[in-house]
Amino acid sequence: MFLTVVIPTYNRLSILQKCLKALEKQQYHHPITNYEVVLVDDGSTDGTLIWLEENRLGFPHVRVFCQSHQGPAAARNLGVEQAQGEIIIFIDSDLVVTETFLQCHGDALAEGYKTSEKVFTYGRVINTCNFENPTSEPYKITDFSAAYFATGNVAIARHWLIEAGLFDHQFQQYGWEDLELGVRLKKLGLKLIKCPDAVGYHWHPAFSLEQLPKLIDREIQRGRMGVLFYQKHPCFEVKMMIQMTILHQILWGLLSLGGRLNEKTMAGFLQGLIDQGKPQLALEIARIFLNWYNVKAVYAAYNQLK
Structure with missing residues (x-):
């Protein structure tokens, strides 16, 4: 099982650094054979591309693609099109994952495939404003999500995304592009498998x-x-x-x-x-x-x- 982690990013350099470093620390074994990280820069102006170029040797799994600022739907589609893996994992660039993140998704998918190919996994997202140590945040009731398909932490076979038609580029402003794709995936008969052990910590600054x-x-x-x-x-x-x-x-x-x-x-x-x-x-x-x-x-x- 070859995994491609697709990450759209726009002006999130400080937390993106933690995101990518966590993905380089992944511990994995069967059924995962290898993985890559496809990062799509959506026209950042905060020095993201300069930092990536200067530090490319420290991120051997990362492949970088660029586009003008078109929004996350277009960025994710570019990532899927460039992906080499048969499984796509979507996360956001402000998500910091645990060392077993990929393995947990891989194990859950492999178990699901024993009964049906029409499954995908949805991991847990824990919100935190702790920048220094985001993975120390405990799970809270406000972190619960009943979403069917949300791109903060989801793994799905690439061919289902292609068959469903990928994300709609008309969603250029905030919201709904992932849930709209989820409606089309549901019509194809795909079933959601919750995968709470695949944890990502979604960082955002404390409210002001x-x-x-x-x-x-x-x-x-x-x-x-x-x-x-x-x-x-x-x-x-x-x-x-x-x-x-x-x-x-x-x-x-x-x-x-x-x-x-x-x-x-x-x-x-x-x-x-x-x-x-x-x-x-x-x-x-x-x-x-x-x-x-x-x-x-x-x-x-x-x-x-x-």
Whole structure:
């Protein structure tokens, strides 16, 4: 079993260094014969390519490809097209994995193939803001994911991706390109195998108020891309996923008091939590109005289509 780890990256040099170093430390045996890392730089401007060139001898498994800034969907497609392995493992460039990461995916796939070829594995993603030692973070209830196909930590045979049609390049803004591909994979009959031992630690800086404009913009983008998702698959399941239902309007409208609880009116309270050393709690509370921005963006984008 030859594995190709496909990683799109855009201006994440500091954590990318840890990501690649962890992948060079992989311990593996049967059924894995070898692996490579296909890194696709999506037009970074932070010196990523310079650093990769200067340190290429330290990363013998890494092959680098470049494209202009087109988004993660196009970057992942380029990675799949250039892959030499029959198994593709998708991770993000801010994910730091354990030394047995590849072996756990390989073992789970081999076990699944005993009964069906139509399987793929989904590993565990643990969120952390510990940059110095990200793998020390314990699993939390907020790390749970019920996603069917998410590219933060997933392994799948390359030919299924080709048959499904790869990622849709229309998803150039934030969100949904992986879950939309997941809908097509599900139609092919593929089954998800949870692989919690294949652990990746998703690093992000501790929440601060300065991040809110970017987070709000991301929710607006996610709303727009959600409508594109629904255009491609106009069903109730997708409407629930993208929060385009009266239930979501009522829920987030009530919790945010119709938008009156927002980044301005809650700034003092959120900063107080941050000052108490509770940035994660502050972020979870901020998600109330962030979800309201998302719901409004979904309906705004949908109404533009009418």
